[in-house]
Amino acid sequence: MSGDVVANHYAGRPQTSSRPREPETPTSTGARGLSVHGEFEPLETNNWLLHLKYVRGEHETCKRLAHTELAKSQGHNEYANYVMGLILRIEGRIQESLDFFNKCRQLDPSNVDNVKQVARSHFLLGRPEQALAEYGSALKLGPPDWSLLHGLGLCYVQLGRLEEAAEALTRAVELGRTEESHRALARLHARSEPGRAIAAYRTACALFPSNPETAVELGQLHFEMAETQQAFDAWGTALCHDPAHPAALLALGAEFQRNDEPEVALTKYKLCAQRLPESSFLWNNIGMCFFAKKKFVAAISCLKRAIYLAPLDWKALYNLGLVHMHTHQFVSAFHFASASMKRNPLHVPTLLLLALALHSLADDTSARRAFEQALRLRGDSDAPELRANFAVFLKRIGQEEAARAQAELAMVAAARDPQLEQLLRAAFDAQPERPEDISQIRAEEDEV
């Protein structure tokens, strides 16, 4: 390679040496010789390449290169150790990754990143106390960094020290303004202080509008606080960014369903079913939509699928009992109601359903016990539909006196609702063949 003769500027001082040098040749094994200028090939020569290979996801190449570097430096290349640690962590080999990070820390104890990674590894291995200690020592090394405080916050959450967690996460949010910290903080607040949680979610949504998950969680929180409109808005925002976001669709669908719009709800659920085919909540809600449309067979199919997916879900069991009551399959209704009752013995409508089913199966003793248990759970508060049904039941087993008393109580509880009065009167006069439709048993619907 013969080059044009040019001047080589060395730190501003002209020199006479000319063309590009060939790569230096090693003079002794494992170590490169002295260069012309007297500086050594630094260990970190190829760090840029390691980094690039790592971020581009070429982890196999990266590992190979890192091994070469480590062999060359007898394990003393800090960044190669660091990258190995990162890759092994992604592969889920945390213990090995921790070993590499520990090595890094040994090589440069003053580097905050190294300590941070050690702490993170402990956290991932389920040792929050150790992680906490490491984060503490990392914080002593330099100015506070959001990621340290974020990690610290997560450790506190894990240890159940919520106040300290909130403090750490708040500082993390102030320092870093990252999405993770905002969400972690909001989730933490959601446990105890929904007001602050909503504020945190709102900031997160404003700063990072494109993440539908945050919006969905905000909506859920609003919903739990009975702020339906805000919840609606939040879910809507989520759907703007991901028109098929399953959780948002499910929540919206449930809301439509609650407002007696099963058709609209079904369209939402249809979309949702594409992405969440194995959600029992979804199938439960779909089932209840069909129920609202009086398509009982489809309703039963869907509800049974919900139960197949979650056999111990009392709401789906209760709904199934309800649908079977409507199709006059009293044995099945009894069966599902009793199953639901075993899972949630305090749910009064289940007991009412059970009582009615038992009555239809001519097991009046058990039916009566179910009624009485339901009334006991309700206390002496107003429960017009329960008392009305009880009254009809008593009447039909021939206890006129008690029946009239219960009927009177029901009337009082319903504040002399003319409709109920009429229904009761009809029931008393005409001796209907079966108990009147349980007028106000609500269908249970689920939230995300």
Added chain:
Amino acid sequence: MDVFYSALSEFRRRKFEDCINHCTQILEKSPYDQAAWTLKMKALTAQVMVDDIEVEEEGIADSVLNETMATTARPGTSFKNPTVLQSLALGAQRPKTNTGRPVSGVVRPGTIGSRGTLEQALRTPRSASSARPATAQSGRAIRLGTASMLTQSEGPFIQLSRLNLAKYASTKAVSKPLFQYIFYHENDILRAMDLVVEAMKVCDQKDWWWRLQHGKCYYIFGMMRDAETELRAALKLLPTLEVFLWLTRIYIRLDQPVTALDLCRTALQIFKDEVTLLTDIARIFEGINNIPLSVKYYREILHQDAMNVEAVACIAVHYFYSDQPELALRFYRRLLQMGVYNAELFNNLGLCCFYAQQYDMVVSCFERALSLAENENAADVWYNISHIAIGVCDLALAEQCIRLALSIDSSHAAACNNLAVLEYLNENTSVSFSLLQAASSVAPSLFELHFNRALLTEMVGDYHTSYTVVQKSIEVHPGHTDSHRLLKNLKTFFSYL
């Protein structure tokens, strides 16, 4: 009556023992009576002959050590990698056996076979109650070997080593029975092979029967490619059903379901509506997890043979797992009417009754199933009773049933999983955890185990374990959304910085 005549008649009436005695009498008088000699040979063979077309259990060594194909095949082209049918009909997601094959309607050779690593093969099928032979050859040799030992208390009938094979090969009437005797009764495949070679010389390789036998010998030695060429040659000479079936068997062993299917279809054009061929097709489809097509062929079989137990059972299973237990119930009833009377059937009847809401029959079915159950399937019956108990939310009973199931089969992974869930509901998280851990080492193909374990570990903050385990769950069931969501949450902890 002539002794030989009565012997012949007894042979036809399948009274082989008497036939052999008579032949022995004749041979004592005239040791060189070829007719009697042949008849005795035939009778002895007939005593132990098995229908070897019926696929026998693929041995562990055969399935693992026979690395004839690439390890990662395209979905649908290999039994090892069955198509994952992402049908949204949930019921279509059949449960899997411990070894990772979707449950089939009938237990037949091959349905419990594991196709995975050597370690898995060595451990999983044996830890459960299924005893699988080490190699196909040994499995049969034991069966036949003991059978022949029992019949010959006074020394072997024919000293094979002294036989002049070339001489007998040229006598047509004797050669074929002799081959069968050597092949089935003595199970001396090497010598049988020698005889085949001699016989082939005599018939100038133009006899399809000998070619078929040659192929069978190769098959037993595991020389699949040679067997294939022999059988292809036999097909050219005369397309017979037996050869087709043997060829199919070879392709199945070579793990080439697509070729096997093509072959069966060609054969179907010659032998229209042949049930054995249809059965083979249906089985192959089931093997590559294409259940709808498999069921279609089973239906076809029922058209031809309404009493086919396998077809009825497989269709019933299909209905059961596609949310139509009432139809499944009807098919199982048909089996009952056909005279099948065993624990499995009553167990399935009970399950169908329960899910089809015919509550009055459920318990009696299970009680009968329990009374009929052998040790091994009793575990399964108890496991299913536990499902009924879960169905009525009687968790204490469910737990007892599962414990009973586990006491019979300590490595019943599905039972372990359910017990873990129940223990979790009882807030015994650590017990639940160790149950899951033990079970997932036994049955790595149940994604529920992995997912539950991942959930539990995530809850206690052991993200590391959770991360690795949830990935296993996704590997087994790539369409499981909950696993994906969990992984996504975990990823934020693991990746990058």
Added chain:
Amino acid sequence: MSGFSSRTLQFQQPWIDAFSDSNLALNTLPSCIALADLQDDADSKLIVGAFDETYTDAKLKIFKGTTQYGEVKLPGTPSAIQTFYSDLNKTKIPGIGVASGPNIYVYKNLRPYFKFTVPPQSEVNSLEADIWQQKCDATQLTKLLEDLKMELGFTNLSPASQKLLLLEPHLREQFVQTRGQLALGLRRKTTITCMTSIPKYSTDDEKSISCLVFATECAKLYFLDIQAFTILNEFSMPGIASHLAISGLYVVSYVVIFTTRNGCLYTMNEKKTECIASFSAPSIGLVLQGDFIMTALMDSTLHCFTIQGMKQWSVELPGIPITLASIPIMSLSLKLVAVSCRFRDEKTSHLFFYSGPQLMHSIATPQPVSAIIFGPYGQGESALITISTRGSLNIRLLKRTAQFGCGERAGILALPPPNSQIKLNVPKKSKLLVEQTIREREQKIEIYEQWKRSWLHLNVMTCEEYLKALQSSAVSQNNSLKLTAQVLGLGPHLKIQVFLQNLSKKEAFTSLTVVFHYNKSVFKMDSPSRQVPMLVPNYECCVESYIVCEMSVSSNVTVLVFDEQLRLSAFINIPACNCICSSQ
């Protein structure tokens, strides 16, 4: 169905596949490719810095049209390649600056033209300098440095000290002497990590004189005058830069934008450095379009900021990004960003084109694209050149009639089908079901009574069975012991593994014994009884034993676990083994 027809509408592919060669094995990185009119003949060439497989050697390859036109062996592995114009000559021959290690090698006309070396860092810990000053012998020196290493960390020592510590003990003496003779300093050579250029005086002419800007491993940023090869400016950076971009004019004002290895995005000018964002994942590349900064992160997100530091938008990418590049399409006054993505299943890869947060277009690529460059190539004005991870080169030319944004989204990103077309997969029910419901209605009371009775019976039966199992210890009391057994091996020699686990919360088992009960005529066993170490709660213990089958019959072995009383029993089925060899 109107919705359907619009979805199948064929759209015009905006690119012409001009050239493709998969046998070139070009191993390169996005920072090491450039397009330039090397001979001022209005025929733009492609310059690729190609590595060998081990990344120890590299070549500069020049492509013209569809053929390789020139090749130069490089003295080191290049971290960046940048073309620039450094003179006002009439024929505009650009220089190719190749950053490698601490040097920038400049080539003109494919010949080495100049070499510039970044001045080494001379900041050395005073203690370390003192130690070296003391002129003691090697052993003493080593000892002192070892102590210092414990304090500062190996990384923070000067390369000379590092070298000494890594040497074999017997070589150290020689090393110290040589060093003493050469009277070398403790300076540290650095490495250029990324490089770009900025026009010096005007932006009107593409071929005007510019400055090289580069960042080093020592977290320094330099401006290099390429006429005189003097350093114009030097800044300290808050971290080691991984990607670098610059906007403005050197003589007027400029903003340097860079990302650091720990995932922060900074802007910097003469006066101040500002952290715009700190991400949770490192950036894989940086693109500057006018006032907008776009960066893709390792966690599959694409973010946009203004140069002033305002967050604009962010979207989730459909796959794992490898690299990104700016695709300014002047004819449509459209500025696209191309992101090359890989998918987790490793089967497909795509190039995605974004305009703002909108995905405009995508190309499926057979191999993941490792490097993208867009610009004039040959006589063509807009060529999209991609090099795949497996080294194939693809050149696509933009059609004159090209349109983007007419719904030509990639197939894999298909929107959910219109609502009317989704069928809810509700399980069907047959007529049989209806018949059954009729039966249920007619015989409800009988069914109910029967169920109630039989269910009670089942309960009783289960309890009885359970009691029996308890008595025979098939089920452990209080469910405190768990036993699983496995049989390993092909036979006739088998290994039985019995795993015992204590599931109770408090109780510990101190003196458990495992006994194997078997048929002596079938099996032979060396140690049919085994002591188990103390079982503390939640601890799992494995008892192993070897068993030999003497007869080829499948049979079973009973495992009994004792202490004072029988605790647990279990059956293990042993498969029939091929043990002809052992019986003969």
